[in-house]
Amino acid sequence: MSDFLQLVFSGLALGAVYGLVALGFVAIFSVREIVNLVQGEYAALAGLSAISAVTAGVPLLLAVVLVVPLVVLVSVVIERLAIRPVHRMTPLVSIILTLGISTALKAVMLLVWGPEAHRLPEFPGRDLVIGGVSIQAQELWILGTAAVVGYAVVWFYEHTGAGKALRACAEQPIAARLVGISPRTATMVAFAIAGLVGAVAGVVSSPIYLSSWNHGLTLGLKGFVAATLGGLVSFRVAMLGGLFLGVLESLVAGYGATGYRDAVAFVVLLLVLLVRPQGLALKASGVRV
């Protein structure tokens, strides 16, 4: 039994990272129909930048706090330079565009940080053993941060005027503009939020799962799969989807063969697309969030 709980708990921690990345996909897609493939790179960039800051002598928590706005800025700059100038944005154009940016960003990270994986020191705290289940302080940090950030994002989109304005842009871009909401500003804010959740995922996960220049690809793909569970528009289902995916991977590795771990996400993706392409959350009418 303790084995089962151990696998589930480790899966939850991993899944929370996927969930955070998934939130980034939803944050943008629910405002404009843009699939932002740079999402995984935000995490890698944040992790690597934090490691550099710590190596340069900046205290750990300060480095983490400094890196997040930096990545938010990168995300906003990407929106300003690459997304805004495009007049007829479709999901397909956005995929091609952000894939290019992602590749360029990876090349930059490879040049700056080299090909090796690096590890951020662990956040403060003591590891525990409860009922035979070993729990790392860092895993609690991941789960706690994911809960706080996830709740904050949902609250922002659903309970604040600004958040509702963002979603109005997606529903009725022209009507939104008529009542004085700027779709440009809305897209920028959405990219900032995506940068934020990606960066948080990157810094909290680095002490356990390491950071490297090509780390964002897998993370982005798994986050994307989690986001598709919510039809790319539901934050709650995206976060739960991430947790589900993490636990499922961990159980498959534990009771099946470890080699199948990375196949889990793609099997889930195929099933979702075949059975419920609109996501698990939506009714066929397509009401958002």
Next chain:
Amino acid sequence: MSRAFRSLTSALAISAAALGAAACAESAETGGAASGSGTAAGDIKIGAVLDITGAGASLGVPERQTLEMLAEKVNADGGVNGRKIRLLVEDNQSTEDGAAKAASKLLSTENVDILLGASRTGPSLAMRPLAEQAKTPMISLAANQKIVDGSTWVFKTAQNDRVVLERIVDDLKAQGLKKVAVARDASGFGEGVPEMLAEIGKPAGIEVVHVEKFAPDATDFTAQMVNIRNAKPDATLIWGIPPAASLAQVSYERLGPKVPVYQSHGIGNQVFLDTAKDSADGLRAALGRMLVADQLAADDPQKEVVTQFISDYKAKYNQNPSTFAGHAYDGFMIAIESLKKAGTDPNRLRDAIEQTSDWPGISGVFTMTPEDHSGLTKEALVMVTVDSGKWKVLEGAS
């Protein structure tokens, strides 16, 4: 519904496109002709295929640095018999097909005189048939004995996994440990290791009670460690390279059984210590002498060459060389020594490499024979532990 359908098509496009990008995004590093001299017809071409990006990056990068440093040095000293060395380095992205592609480019387009690489077993095995077919000598820097088993043109410099396992079995015997669990790399490097351990350990009553595998780029080891804990072994052997080997080590200390843990010679670099941190303390590993150069006896045949290499490497790159840098040194210098003796005629060059005898290198003292294209015995290894983030020779270990 059109929206939902769109997200379906886009999702499929992404998975396909992103996977494709993984392959093309990494081909950034090329070139590296260190000599800077022209391409005169008299130049000797040494081709190297290394795992510079991807899962083997912690091996390939120091290897490239070593080759560049040595090529520069040999050329500064006047080259080989008056001919300059031209070094061509290719990145195989840590993949088998990347290695085969790079090797065939070097062999057929560049017509290299000798081929070095790859850094890991899988890519090396992919290169082997190409070198055999082209009748061009190849020196692999990887470990698995399969790379040279029955080969004519292929040699290698890293210690065989067999001699490493012999060393580890000696130590298990001395410690009285019999039931061993193995967590091995799922790629070529770990291929056949548990079987070989069982075979070598059998006379001493050592048996393999459980085997787990992990992908070279795995990040979570909970499942493997929980299963190993349930197998209740006397000792555990982790067989991999960093970062996977370091993450496995961290996970083992946290979740695994509280019994001694052995690691392979795949962990001989600073990256391992940096990423495993204090979890590495107390592990046992069979490693080459370079990592403990400062603790070697003055009359050790390798002392001089190892000390010289470390100081050269430190002066140029401001960091300690890893054992993999050492494998690259051995491969390159054996090539240079043989080129000095035999020139670039492929048959004579091959014979010269095979006749390497009592040659002190970084990974050990090499003696190649027609039967043994690896050249090292278990004497090339010492049992080492980690103490407060530093490598330390285990006193009294066999």
